Amino acid sequence: xxxxxxxxxxxxxxxxxxxxCQKTVxxxxxxxxxxxxxxxxxxxxxxxxxxxxxxxxxxxxxxxSNVFENVNGKPLGDVCQCMYHYNNxxxxxxxxxxxxxxxxxxxxxxxxxxxxITYPRYFLPVxxxxxxxxxxxxxxxxxxxxxxxxxxxxxxYNPKPDSAYASWTEQMVQYGNxxxxxxxxxxxxxxxxxxxxxxxxTISLSKGAEDVxxxxxxxxxxxxxxxxxxxxxxxxxxxxxTSGKILNAYTFPDINTGPGNLTMNAAKDTLFYFYDGVFxxxxxxxxxxxxxxxxxxxxxxxxxxVNPSNGDIYAGDALDYVQPGIVFQYNSSGKLLKSHxxxxxxxxxxxxx
Amino acid sequence: xxxxxxxxxxxxxxxxxxxSRLDKDTFRMKEVELNAQKKQDKERLKTIHIDSxxxxxxQSETLADLLSQSSVFVKDYGxxxxxxxxxRGTSYDQTKIYWNxxxxxxxxxxxxxxxxxxxxxxxxxxxxxxxxxxxxxxGGFGGSMNLISDGKTAPYQAELISTIGSFGKxxxxxxxxxxxxxxxxxxxxYEETAQxxxxxxxxxxxxxxxxxxxxxxxxxxxxxxxxxxxxxxxDMLTANIWYQYTDRQLPQTMISDLNREYQIDASLRxxxxxxxxxxxxNWGIDGxxxxxxxxxxxxxxxxxxxxxxxxYNLKADINPEFKLPLHLxxxxxxxxxxxxxxEYNGPKQRNRLGAWADAGYDLSKKFQVGLVARTEExxxxxxxxxxxxxxxYKILKKDLLDLHINGGRNYNYPNLNDLYWYPGGNPNLQxxxxxxxxxxxxxxxxxxxxxIIHSELTAFSNxxxxxxxxxxxxxxxxxxxxxxxxxxxxxxxxxxxxHKSNNLNYEIRGSFQYTPSTDQSLxxxxxxxxxxxxxxxxxxxxxxxxxxxxKQYHASLEYTYTGARNTTDIPLPGYSLVxxxxxxxxxxxxxxxxxxARCYNLLNMSYQAxxxxxxxxxxxxxxxxxxxxx
Numbered sequence: 001x002x003x004x005x006x007x008x009x010x011x012x013x014x015x016x017x018x019x020x021c022q023k024t025v026x027x028x029x030x031x032x033x034x035x036x037x038x039x040x041x042x043x044x045x046x047x048x049x050x051x052x053x054x055x056x057x058x059x060x061x062x063x064x065s066n067v068f069e070n071v072n073g074k075p076l077g078d079v080c081q082c083m084y085h086y087n088n089x090x091x092x093x094x095x096x097x098x099x100x101x102x103x104x105x106x107x108x109x110x111x112x113x114x115x116x117i118t119y120p121r122y123f124l125p126v127x128x129x130x131x132x133x134x135x136x137x138x139x140x141x142x143x144x145x146x147x148x149x150x151x152x153x154x155x156x157y158n159p160k161p162d163s164a165y166a167s168w169t170e171q172m173v174q175y176g177n178x179x180x181x182x183x184x185x186x187x188x189x190x191x192x193x194x195x196x197x198x199x200x201x202t203i204s205l206s207k208g209a210e211d212v213x214x215x216x217x218x219x220x221x222x223x224x225x226x227x228x229x230x231x232x233x234x235x236x237x238x239x240x241x242t243s244g245k246i247l248n249a250y251t252f253p254d255i256n257t258g259p260g261n262l263t264m265n266a267a268k269d270t271l272f273y274f275y276d277g278v279f280x281x282x283x284x285x286x287x288x289x290x291x292x293x294x295x296x297x298x299x300x301x302x303x304x305x306v307n308p309s310n311g312d313i314y315a316g317d318a319l320d321y322v323q324p325g326i327v328f329q330y331n332s333s334g335k336l337l338k339s340h341x342x343x344x345x346x347x348x349x350x351x352x353x
Numbered sequence: 354x355x356x357x358x359x360x361x362x363x364x365x366x367x368x369x370x371x372x373s374r375l376d377k378d379t380f381r382m383k384e385v386e387l388n389a390q391k392k393q394d395k396e397r398l399k400t401i402h403i404d405s406x407x408x409x410x411x412q413s414e415t416l417a418d419l420l421s422q423s424s425v426f427v428k429d430y431g432x433x434x435x436x437x438x439x440x441r442g443t444s445y446d447q448t449k450i451y452w453n454x455x456x457x458x459x460x461x462x463x464x465x466x467x468x469x470x471x472x473x474x475x476x477x478x479x480x481x482x483x484x485x486x487x488x489x490x491x492g493g494f495g496g497s498m499n500l501i502s503d504g505k506t507a508p509y510q511a512e513l514i515s516t517i518g519s520f521g522k523x524x525x526x527x528x529x530x531x532x533x534x535x536x537x538x539x540x541x542x543y544e545e546t547a548q549x550x551x552x553x554x555x556x557x558x559x560x561x562x563x564x565x566x567x568x569x570x571x572x573x574x575x576x577x578x579x580x581x582x583x584x585x586x587x588d589m590l591t592a593n594i595w596y597q598y599t600d601r602q603l604p605q606t607m608i609s610d611l612n613r614e615y616q617i618d619a620s621l622r623x624x625x626x627x628x629x630x631x632x633x634x635n636w637g638i639d640g641x642x643x644x645x646x647x648x649x650x651x652x653x654x655x656x657x658x659x660x661x662x663x664x665y666n667l668k669a670d671i672n673p674e675f676k677l678p679l680h681l682x683x684x685x686x687x688x689x690x691x692x693x694x695x696e697y698n699g700p701k702q703r704n705r706l707g708a709w710a711d712a713g714y715d716l717s718k719k720f721q722v723g724l725v726a727r728t729e730e731x732x733x734x735x736x737x738x739x740x741x742x743x744x745x746y747k748i749l750k751k752d753l754l755d756l757h758i759n760g761g762r763n764y765n766y767p768n769l770n771d772l773y774w775y776p777g778g779n780p781n782l783q784x785x786x787x788x789x790x791x792x793x794x795x796x797x798x799x800x801x802x803x804x805i806i807h808s809e810l811t812a813f814s815n816x817x818x819x820x821x822x823x824x825x826x827x828x829x830x831x832x833x834x835x836x837x838x839x840x841x842x843x844x845x846x847x848x849x850x851x852h853k854s855n856n857l858n859y860e861i862r863g864s865f866q867y868t869p870s871t872d873q874s875l876x877x878x879x880x881x882x883x884x885x886x887x888x889x890x891x892x893x894x895x896x897x898x899x900x901x902x903x904k905q906y907h908a909s910l911e912y913t914y915t916g917a918r919n920t921t922d923i924p925l926p927g928y929s930l931v932x933x934x935x936x937x938x939x940x941x942x943x944x945x946x947x948x949x950a951r952c953y954n955l956l957n958m959s960y961q962a963x964x965x966x967x968x969x970x971x972x973x974x975x976x977x978x979x980x981x982x983x
Binding site: 078097098099116118137162163165320321322 | 557654876
């Protein structure tokens with residue numbers, strides 16, 4: 001009889017555990033006020049569909065998490081690569097969802113979806129009617145009609161020999177009617193005539209050309225991550241004039257470490273980038289800085305931004321790239337001010353003045 | 354089907370011409386128990402045997418479907434997609450799968466896709482939990498499975514089974530056993546096609562549209578041939594060969610349907626075994642060869658990637674018998690692994706040379722102790738050892754209450770991708786290690802001769818160190834490193850009630866697993882995963898089964914519950930599935946038929962086993978099985 005009791009107890013315990021409750025999560029109501037602050041772009045883990053947006057309300061010093069889903073009732077998508085503010089709209093480039101979402105800049109309500117763009121990367125409006133979108137494997141730069149929110153064409157870029165990522169293009173800057181586009185795999189800087197939508201020039205740099213910015217002297221800076229190359233090579237930073245002439249080339253010392261996230265301050269006279277830690281470099285500096293202003297020790301820095309209004313540096317730490325990350329906020333000299341818990345892989349920032 | 358029929362006749366013609374009489378009584382080979390040593394471990398090490406009668410209910414399914422009704426957690430990406438097993442909160446490459454004792458886990462990827470193993474080809478499955486996995490080999494931290502193909506499990510028999518199901522599923526299989534007590538053979542051949550074009554609600558897309566799963570079609574066929582020869586009463590030679598080909602489209606996630614992917618798997622596995630029996634010992638040698646070819650295509654990323662993976666295995670063992678109540682099996686084994694893919698920068702090779710001993714001693718009729726020990730040298734350099742010490746004690750007579758306890762250490766070598774994949778592979782990786790322990794009881798209560806209650810309760814703990822993790826390196830790629838520590842522990846409880854009488858048989862079974870499996874490593878000062886449940890491992894899972902047969906009718910109702918799982922930041926809710934099977938056996942002339950209708954996911958649950966991977970709602974299947982000469 002004792003055994004029967006034991007058996008019944010086991011059965012009872014199983015039943016209790018089996019019918020245990022499940023937690024439900026209620027999403028907070030969106031504040032609806034996104035006029036002054038910083039958007040944290042949480043890229044999300046590839047194939048997990050967990051990209052998101054957080055808004056740091058500068059006036060209230062509070063962080064509103066997962067705003068996109070709370071406003072729209074839908075997940076943002078898979079791998080939000082970047083966010084661009086133009087003409088009272090936000091353009092959200094969602095890489096692995098193969099689409100761009102157009103949202104109202106006051107409410108973040110989505111008003112249009114531009115679908116079927118192969119792995120889009122970066123967005124740049126080149127006139128009031130059209131924008132360019134780079135991508136990973138699409139064999140060219142996409143032209144977006146901003147009136148109809150459709151893909152209206154493509155500027156072919158398909159270097160030989162052909163391979164999956166031969167046509168991979170990343171960041172862009174515009175100067176006049178010229179648009180400068182980083183060609184990653186072949187290490188090129190493409191110069192596109194925005195009036196004709198044609199590539200007019202191709203400048204050879206170093207493999208891994210990803211980041212492009214324009215300084216206040218109208219010089220173009222291109223950061224090339226050599227760890228993308230196979231076999232890896234030393235990474236480089238180039239400074240060019242708008243005709244495409246290379247004015248300076250800086251070589252990073254450690255072949256195993258890749259720099260990234262080149263960005264500028266509001267005055268466009270200082271460069272910031274990751275090279276394990278955060279580095280700061282004046283645009284007229286003759287050599288690469290030897291010491292970081294923010295140490296990378298214990299961090300996996302992934303997103304970098306400089307607040308144009310006060311020079312605060314925002315560095316997104318992706319931790320292990322799986323768990324939700326942390327954004328560290330520093331002043332312009334690298335002193336830690338505060339940290340914010342974000343979504344997965346905080347990869348960039350958009351400052352709303 | 355035309356081809357199947359042709360091959361069937363060709364295969365059949367050889368033994369029929371070579372013998373004058375076929376008689377059930379000529380099959381007495383079951384008297385020779387190849388795995389005699391395993392029996393003595395059963396008291397002390399937890400093993401579940403799924404025999405061919407249980408497999409009969411699931412013959413149109415894959416091993417993934419079958420195991421989803423068990424306490425083994427299956428991480429299933431969807432119909433036709435990859436499915437990997439996980440025991441007791443450990444990862445898929447810490448679960449080992451053997452076929453007749455031959456390791457099937459890919460030396461490249463570390464796992465074996467359970468959706469590529471049709472239940473139809475199997476005659477039995479041994480599920481070995483925790484330390485019991487060391488009986489077959491190392492590395493099964495949570496456990497291992499040994500799939501059994503045995504051409505002599507039944508007397509002269511031929512079986513034809515045809516299945517049609519929802520979403521374009523058609524499966525045909527033939528199974529034949531034939532021969533004499535001197536020479537015998539078993540042949541199994543099957544083919545299956547499925548469109549897997551099921552509808553689902555896509556709650557990732559705007560407007561939650563109802564969509565149809567695209568590009569999920571699969572086509573596969575396989576042949577398993579077993580032969581045996583017993584030249585004398587003391588000698589036996591057996592050989593098996595298994596070829597399987599699968600061509601499957603890989604459907605996209607609910608997130609985007611822009612890409613197109615497919616994968617081809619072609620596997621050849623073969624094994625030859627010789628065994629010699631004397632009155633006070635027996636010994637055997639076994640040689641095997643496996644060749645796994647995989648081709649993967651990805652349209653958007655322009656990937657066309659072939660890879661090959663070969664494994665040669667040679668082992669010898671001896672089972673001496675003693676006057677003392679001592680049982681011993683000892684042997685030695687050499688494994689040569691060769692793999693190649695374009696990401697390796699040339700073929701990679703690994704040699705594993707090892708020895709094992711599995712000993713048990715009966716201190717009394719109630720009290721047994723045992724030890725399984727393995728040692729292995731890799732590339733003639735690294736030496737690793739693993740062991741399980743175990744004991745069992747019968748507290749009450751007639752198996753009313755038996756206690757067992759075991760514990761020890763195990764190791765798991767990195768797979769070749771972890772070591773050599775460019776970029777990110779790390780040739781300096783160390784094997785993963787675990788210290789484990791387990792204790793539990795079993796109880797059989799015979800209420801009457803026809804009514805038995807069986808219950809089990811087991812608690813276990815695995816502390817895994819050197820856990821291999823791919824993490825972002827200082828460059829633009831991720832690197833494999835021995836970084837993580839994991840503590841997987843929990844309890845398993847099960848209870849069953851069996852009734853057997855002349856016309857009515859029924860069984861009611863329930864089981865439950867509670868498995869906290871937590872990350873115990875702090876990878877950075879800001880890491881907040883310390884102590885959190887590992888992703889895709891449910892804390893709670895449960896299964897229930899009601900099975901009955903009355904005269905020529907049979908029916909079963911299966912219930913599974915998979916608890917909520919962590920993914921990254923989005924938790925997946927738990928889900929319950931109910932399957933119902935109903936069938937009837939009948940005879941026309943000398944042929945016995947079994948017509949079975951099955952309904953899967955009876956409650957039409959909308960669920961995801963993997964995030965943003967849709968699973969089918971309610972679907973149906975109809976099988977007709979013909980047993981010739983039964």
